[in-house]
Amino acid sequence: xxxxxxxxxxxxxxxxxxxxxxxxxxxxxxxxxxxxxxxxxxxxxxxxxxxxxxxxxxxxxxxxxxxxxxxxxxxxxxxxxxxxxxxxxxxxxxxxxxxxxxxxxxxxxxxxxxxxxxxxxxxxxxxxxxxx
Numbered sequence: 001x002x003x004x005x006x007x008x009x010x011x012x013x014x015x016x017x018x019x020x021x022x023x024x025x026x027x028x029x030x031x032x033x034x035x036x037x038x039x040x041x042x043x044x045x046x047x048x049x050x051x052x053x054x055x056x057x058x059x060x061x062x063x064x065x066x067x068x069x070x071x072x073x074x075x076x077x078x079x080x081x082x083x084x085x086x087x088x089x090x091x092x093x094x095x096x097x098x099x100x101x102x103x104x105x106x107x108x109x110x111x112x113x114x115x116x117x118x119x120x121x122x123x124x125x126x127x128x129x130x131x132x
Contacts, residue, residue, distance in 0.1 A: 006103050008078035013048035013055070018107055021076075022119040029055065029076070033088040040131030043094040045084050046076065054084035056097050060131040064113045075126070076107040098126040 008014060013028055015021050021028060032045030032054075042059040055076045062071040077097060079087065086092035102125045111117040 008104065009048055009053040010051035012050040013053050014078070014105065018119045018121045021107055022109055025076075029057075032084070035087055035090075036094055038130070043087075043097075045079075045088055054079045054081055056084070056087055056094075056100075058094065058097060058128055060129060062113070062131050067113065069113045071113040072109075072111045074109045077101060078104055078106060095128045098128045101125045 012024075013021065028048060028050070029046040030049050032047055034042070034044045036043040040061040040063065042057070044057045046055040046057050047053065048055070056079050058075045058077065060073045064070050077100060079097075079100060083092060083100065087094070087097070101123065103123070105121050105123050107119070108122050109117065109119050
């Protein structure tokens with residue numbers, strides 16, 4: 001049985017091309033509230049400047065002590081206004097955000113150690129872990 005995907009955002013923040021959204025992210029998204037601001041793990045709220053859609057931004061970095069090629073991962077997950085408010089207020093923990101991926105299309109940018117960067121749309125639950 002296929003997963004039903006909820007509709008979020010507009011043709012700017014949820015464009016068919018993940019690469020276009022990633023390329024234009026600085027102008028597409030307005031920064032909201034910093035929830036976690038550590039050097040290797042950052043979580044914040046964002047909003048589309050065009051349609052007002054809320055997003056959770058999750059950045060994780062893993063230090064490559066041997067080769068200095070740190071792996072970095074960023075997810076932009078569309079969230080409802082109440083979810084964005086709960087995240088900013090601390091009643092929705094960053095580690096629960098991954099469960100919201102079920103039935104939602106979200107943007108991933110992966111840059112693994114030793115590998116090429118990849119930008120893509122994904123759906124389904126995911127794990128949120130702190131970097132180190």
